[in-house]
Amino acid sequence: MARYLSFLPHRAAVPAALIALCIGTPGHGEVLEASDTHYRLAHEANTDLTPAALWGRLVNPARWWNPLHSFSGVADNLQLDARAGGLWREDWDGGSVAHGRVLQVRDGELLRLEAPFGPLQGLGAYVVWTITITPGEIGGSTVTFEEVASAPPGSGLDQLAGAVDGVKAEALARLAGE
Template identity: 35%
Template sequence: MFRFILPLVAALSATVVQAEVTNTSDNGFTVTHAAAVNAAPDVVWKTIIAPARWWNGEHSFSGDAENFYLVPQAGGCFCELLRTTSEENIKSAEGSVQHMRVIFAQNNKALRMSGALGPLQGEAVTGTLTIGLRPDGENTAVSFVYKVGGYMEFPVDQIAPAVDAVIGEQLTRLAALYAPEEDVEAEHGEEPEGTKEAE
């Protein structure tokens, strides 16, 4: 299950230019992250809509990032199959989870989804994640802004930094897919689990 409260392990290779809890109130918060990704917007977009490639399987209900899928159109689902074998599909799997619902999608530019992630799913809150892409020379400037508001039993001063860390980790993993090869090898020696290039 999502491990928002656990400390994160070693940071991956990517230059995050902004990463912080940018606003808090008694019943909500905003976290903002930005990074320069070493690829063109259309390439980054194709990766974003394939969350199995970059979302950490540690932050899932099944424990396996391969069970994630995303339909990048209004009403589409960022979902996860609860299955034990790769042959199981949505009809034969043990169950499924809707993490977020797509409410805005513009190819190569923006993806906005509504959903309370991880342990927030059991609270009476609304979460909105906006992913923005903008050409920046040969790179793509990517931003993740996640806004959460409503009634929850988690103290904001505790849950906001934890969610901030998890959202930041996913953007870092996305950027790491396109980091210069020598940087990745120097930092880690191998690609992080769940981020292999699609065949």
């Protein structure tokens, strides 16, 4: 189950399995809209980390991404080349995957990826994940995740949106150090 469900014989099993991945994760963010071919998510968290410290964590996903949501199950196999065209990738003995491609970077402020993680790749989904970091009003930082996805008709993104939302809510909490 932790290998992004690549063993599933067909897409029909993906929504239920993705939901199962999210059981026990911290509070979910918000699914702003969802349809068969589209979803939009938004999350925000405050942290005591400075923007520079938070950026340092962000560009090292092995420090905060849950390895249960990886193909190898090992966080140390994750790496991010945080420059336009760079990859969020995972390499392990016998395999590798490009989870996302960097579209835009403003060091310390913004990271935007084309990132159809896990089963979304097999659906032919186009997913843009934007992560912004701003200084907090009284110290620390605010980090925002926004994600927009589109896919061909029959993709069932409305059924997947809640599960993806749970994974991103957990990722945000881990990144922010909660």
